[in-house]
Amino acid sequence: MLKKIALATAVLALSSASFAGNWTVKVGGSLLAPDSDNGTLNIGGTTVHPDVSSEYNFTPSVEYRFADTPFSVELLLATPFKHDVELPELGLEASFKHLPPTLTAKYNLPTYKGFTPYIGAGVTVVVPWDEEVKGTNHDLEADDVSVAAAGQVGFIFQPADAKNWGVYADVRYANVETDLELNGTDIGTLEVNPWVYTVGLSYNF
8 A cells, every 4th residue: 555655646746746836745743633522433342432542644745737737636545544442441442544635726925025825625534444342252344435625724934045945834624434243233433534734845847
């Protein structure tokens, strides 16, 4: 899976030679902070209120801006996130890994003193794996793939003497949830609904 993502990124980078000035590569880090309410689960007749941990990770992205327009599309990538899930009523802890590639269509506002604000909307595709309940033999499974709506707001700051370099910061929100099964039995829906806070460096080709 990671090899496929790396290959796709390489293809996009090579394509920039044909679209000089339209591509931006961003290298940043993100805090993925799930909503405080992660839903309820029913495990063996016990109502459980899961608590999903916040995590940091490396999140590069690639953006293509349509020439002579304020519109662009951006693909957010990431190295795998791993989250712990507290199950307090049972005194147990689960965990899972996932990739959250996110594609947004963006509107870039006019630049003012080096700042270019933007807003965007799109979709997040969540691919989970390695689901487990720690210290047990329980078989925990999530949906293979979840697709969710996503929103984005942020800015790029590029000083006049910085040539192609800049810095950026943005916030994304995604309505992410996944159905869970424990030992083949449906136990409910885990609602992650994360806020993703990102800062990093940008480079225009």
